Amino acid sequence: MRQSRATPDGLESDLPRVRRLSQLYFNFAKQANRHLNSRIHMVARRLLAAQLPGITDVIPSYTSLHVEYDPALIGGAQIRALVLSGMESHDSAEAAGRVVEVEAVYDGPDLQKLAAAVGLSPEEVVMRHTGTDYLAYAVGFTPGFAFLGDVDESIRKASLGKPRAAVPAGSVGIAEGQTGIYPLNSTGRMEHRRSGHGAHLRPPP
Amino acid sequence: MPIYDPHREQPYLIEPGDRVRFVSVRSGAELPLLHPLDLLPEQPRYPAFRVLKPGLLDLIVDQGRYMVGRLGFARSGPLDAVSARIASGLLANRPSDPLLEINVLGPTLEALSDVVVAVAGAGVSFMVDSSPAKPYASTLIRRGQLLTFPPSASGTRSYLAVAGGFESARFLGSASVDIRGLVGRPLQAGNVLGVQEPRTPRSGFSFTPYSRATKTLRLRLLPGPQYDRDTVAALASLPLRIEHSDRMGVRLSTSQAVGSGVISEGNPLGAVQLTADGQPLILLNDRGTMGGYTKPAIVDPRDLPRLAQARDGTWVTFVVAVDR
Numbered sequence: 001m002r003q004s005r006a007t008p009d010g011l012e013s014d015l016p017r018v019r020r021l022s023q024l025y026f027n028f029a030k031q032a033n034r035h036l037n038s039r040i041h042m043v044a045r046r047l048l049a050a051q052l053p054g055i056t057d058v059i060p061s062y063t064s065l066h067v068e069y070d071p072a073l074i075g076g077a078q079i080r081a082l083v084l085s086g087m088e089s090h091d092s093a094e095a096a097g098r099v100v101e102v103e104a105v106y107d108g109p110d111l112q113k114l115a116a117a118v119g120l121s122p123e124e125v126v127m128r129h130t131g132t133d134y135l136a137y138a139v140g141f142t143p144g145f146a147f148l149g150d151v152d153e154s155i156r157k158a159s160l161g162k163p164r165a166a167v168p169a170g171s172v173g174i175a176e177g178q179t180g181i182y183p184l185n186s187t188g189r190m191e192h193r194r195s196g197h198g199a200h201l202r203p204p205p
Numbered sequence: 206m207p208i209y210d211p212h213r214e215q216p217y218l219i220e221p222g223d224r225v226r227f228v229s230v231r232s233g234a235e236l237p238l239l240h241p242l243d244l245l246p247e248q249p250r251y252p253a254f255r256v257l258k259p260g261l262l263d264l265i266v267d268q269g270r271y272m273v274g275r276l277g278f279a280r281s282g283p284l285d286a287v288s289a290r291i292a293s294g295l296l297a298n299r300p301s302d303p304l305l306e307i308n309v310l311g312p313t314l315e316a317l318s319d320v321v322v323a324v325a326g327a328g329v330s331f332m333v334d335s336s337p338a339k340p341y342a343s344t345l346i347r348r349g350q351l352l353t354f355p356p357s358a359s360g361t362r363s364y365l366a367v368a369g370g371f372e373s374a375r376f377l378g379s380a381s382v383d384i385r386g387l388v389g390r391p392l393q394a395g396n397v398l399g400v401q402e403p404r405t406p407r408s409g410f411s412f413t414p415y416s417r418a419t420k421t422l423r424l425r426l427l428p429g430p431q432y433d434r435d436t437v438a439a440l441a442s443l444p445l446r447i448e449h450s451d452r453m454g455v456r457l458s459t460s461q462a463v464g465s466g467v468i469s470e471g472n473p474l475g476a477v478q479l480t481a482d483g484q485p486l487i488l489l490n491d492r493g494t495m496g497g498y499t500k501p502a503i504v505d506p507r508d509l510p511r512l513a514q515a516r517d518g519t520w521v522t523f524v525v526a527v528d529r
Contacts, residue, residue: 018286018287018289018290018300018510019268019286020506020507021474021506022506023473023474023503025429025430025471025473027430027470032468037222038222041221041222042222044221044222044275045222048272055272056271056272057271057272057273057274057275057280058272058274058275059274059275059470059471059472059494059495060221060222060275060471061221061468061469061470061471061495062468062469062470063468063470064430064468064470064471065471066430066470066471066472066473068274068473068474095222096224097220097221097222097223097224098220098223098224099223099224099225099226100218100219100223100224100225100226101225101226101228102208102218102225102226102227102228103227103228103230103233104227104228104229104230105229105230105231105232105233106229126229129227130226130227130228130229133224133225133226134224134225134226134227135222135223135224135225136219136220136221136222136223136224136225137221138221138469138470138495139217139219139220139221139275139276139277140274140275140276140277140469140471140493140494140495141277141469141493141494141495141496142277142385142386142493143209143211143216143217143276143277143278143383143385143386143387144208144209144216144217144218144219144276144277145209145277146208146219146221146223146225147469147495148225169207169208169209169236169239170207170208170236172227181208182208183207183208183209183217183277184209184239184385184387
């Protein structure tokens with residue numbers, strides 16, 4: 001029989017070693033813009049590609065970058081230096097992400113309502129929604145959900161009333177400047193405008 | 206093609222930084238109904254237990270899913286990583302070997318072969334053939350014996366490890382169940398749990414963690430993304446009560462501190478998210494990876510295992526550990 005004792009307070013070194021991760025948070029601006037956001041994603045991709053031992057997660061978003069790391073394996077100062085020097089570099093080719101094409105059937109329950117609210121025909125709303133290249137400013141909340149922007153000014157509408165209680169997976173929503181595709185059945189914070197019946201991935205040019 | 210499908214080799218279509226174009230089409234195939242990806246093998250190579258009755262929430266976990274937060278995947282994995290590590294360590298398992306997280310009331314398991322197991326954590330009691338068995342010890346279970354895990358007097362989670370680890374497929378590098386992400390599922394009656402690589406370590410090793418019954422739970426606070434000295438001081442000014450706790454987070458009673466909205470950003474593990482009406486939510490392993498509320502503080506990661514064991518109604522005292 002072997003025994004050892006440890007206390008939860010104070011003598012924690014006696015407990016089995018588990019990862020105790022630290023967080024680094026960078027915020028580069030008060031307002032989001034495409035140029036800044038693309039550079040944040042470029043830095044995030046570089047951090048991931050470097051496969052530095054000790055980095056456990058990298059979450060880029062509109063104006064910020066969140067890096068989680070194991071301080072036993074890598075120093076925060078090293079990560080900070082990598083991120084800040086990456087943000088200084090201006091490689092626009094590297095900053096541009098892939099192009100993904102998503103096929104959608106514009107027959108959602110809110111299309112007519114949105115068209116009426118912004119004073120356009122449904123066909124015109126569809127044209128303006130498909131006429132823009134969106135940037136995936138961030139992916140998250142749930143697996144696969146992309147925060148896409150920016151929606152054409154002329155079809156922005158904050159809200160069409162109460163959020164829907166249930167939105168089926170595959171629906172495309174719009175909320176002010178953002179649009180997104182629901183990966184899973186969920187409650188709708190964005191207005192459900194049309195249902196997407198398929199998407200396909202186009203390889204990068 | 207669905208935008209997310211855990212069954213597909215490339216489960217997600219869009220990565221952060223991609224450019225996306227919508228193309229209007231007249232009609233398309235109906236999207237298939239998404240169902241969870243099974244991680245447990247249909248026919249385990251070395252059957253160890255049959256689930257006769259599931260518990261409230263029995264989840265296969267390893268150390269969690271890393272490096273995919275940018276795609277929206279939760280960390281998942283054990284909420285009390287220390288207890289999980291103790292259960293694995295008693296059997297000389299690797300930290301990455303899958304084990305079972307048991308929540309409040311455990312399953313009834315019938316042993317299908319002789320195996321050595323270890324149970325750790327405060328969440329449940331451990332019984333073999335209706336007699337109390339020793340937790341925090343490696344224990345030989347004989348084929349045909351029944352394992353049960355009735356609720357304990359305190360705590361919420363325990364871990365059952367089997368020598369050699371449970372057999373499970375990995376998804377994006379991890380065997381941990383992610384219910385919202387449709388990765389794996391809680392144990393169901395009839396499931397057969399297998400052993401990954403059969404080993405027969407000696408039984409009889411034990412480890413007794415010291416625990417002291419305290420009325421309040423002390424949690425150390427580190428500076429969060431929206432750190433502000435006054436807000437953190439206000440947050441720590443009064444004890445707060447746990448109103449609701451689950452694998453996504455721990456909701457506390459209304460504090461003196463006031464939060465606000467921010468542009469959506471990554472949610473760190475252990476972050477104290479604060480709404481405008483002053484209600485703090487401490488974000489745990491199954492949290493959404495992005496959020497739009499201020500996070501003035503982060504709970505010291507050393508305190509998260511004890512927070513994970515706290516039941517609703519427990520009083521929490523925040524201690525400002527670093528004053529920057």
